[in-house]
Amino acid sequence: MEHHINSYFKGEKQGSLVFLGLGLVASVVAAVGWWYFADAFWQGLAIPVGVIGLIQLFVGTTVFLRTDGQLTALLRQFQEVPQKFAAEEGRRMAAVNRNFQTYRAVELSLFILGFVLLFLGTLGAWGDWTAGMGVGLASQSALMLVLDSFAGWRGSLYEHQIKRL
DSSP states (O other), X not given: OHHHHHHHHHHXXXXXXXXXXXXXXXXXXXXXXXXXXXXXXXXXHHHHHHHHHHHHHHHHHHHHHHHHHHHHHHHHHHHHXXXXXXXXXXHHHHHHHHHHHHHHHHHHHHHHXXXXXXXXXXXXXXXXXXXXXXXXHHHHHHHHHHHHHHHHHHHHHHHHHHHTO
């Protein structure tokens, strides 16, 4: 079981670095789009890309900073009181996996909304700002949907291993 615990948290730490990297890129794209290009399309795009980029930076930093301590505490608990580990970590992971279902539903909804905004923006009456907003929202939502799907899959596997204890 220790292998599964280590493997899960290794994936969490690697995923946090991906989030950090994407958040940094998104922040730069948003800033450049807003100030350098400074037209309606790029300013519309910069808003969702920048906001979601800040979320990526926050989540990536939080997960990265807490993972090592969390792993150490859980390994100690597993070695000392495996039944308590299984009960507490099983409940925590069930909640984490329920949250991933919610995240994916929200991300899918925002992805669809992004395409609706892009469509409306290309009609002309809604303008380039709306089209840019749609592109930014659809692209960031799609990216988050993929990343959270991988994280949810990893969490489900880990929860399954805990239930086997």
